Amino acid sequence: MSNLNTLLKQLKADHPKLLFKKSERFTFQPPNTILYCAKTERPDLQLLHELGHYLNHDTDYTSDIALLRIESNAWATAKKLAIKYHIGWDEDFIQVKLDSYRDWLHSASLCPICQINGYQSGQNYHCPLCGKFWPRNATPDQV
DSSP: OHHHHHHHHHHHHHOTTOEEEEOSSOEEETTTEEEEOSSSSOHHHHHHHHHHHHHTTOOOOSSHHHHHHHHHHHHHHHHHHHHHTTOOOOHHHHHHHHHHHHHHHHHHTBOTTTOSBOEEETTEEEOTTTOOEEEOOOOGGGO
């Protein structure tokens, strides 16, 4: 926890417009609030990830694949921040986090009839083989 407290002090000094609030989970709430949880694996990296969302101006997305891109970009920014703040990087941890989005996207896009991947059109998916439409699922961070 002391390392997280030190990091929080540095981030507050470097980003005075940001609000950091304790929570049960990590979340960036636009325009300037980051919720963080100290009782989790690698809270330092997850905090930098949420800061990545803030610095990347991540406020919205129009498709599920765009959400995966936003998540990947936030981790790429977090990697640069880890160097700046002398935080050890754990690529395996990051890939597990990204895998949750990849697995969710794969599952969400599977046609309930054909079991092949469809494509997203608005808030629904569409199967190019059988023509079935189905609604998108909740995102991994909403589950």
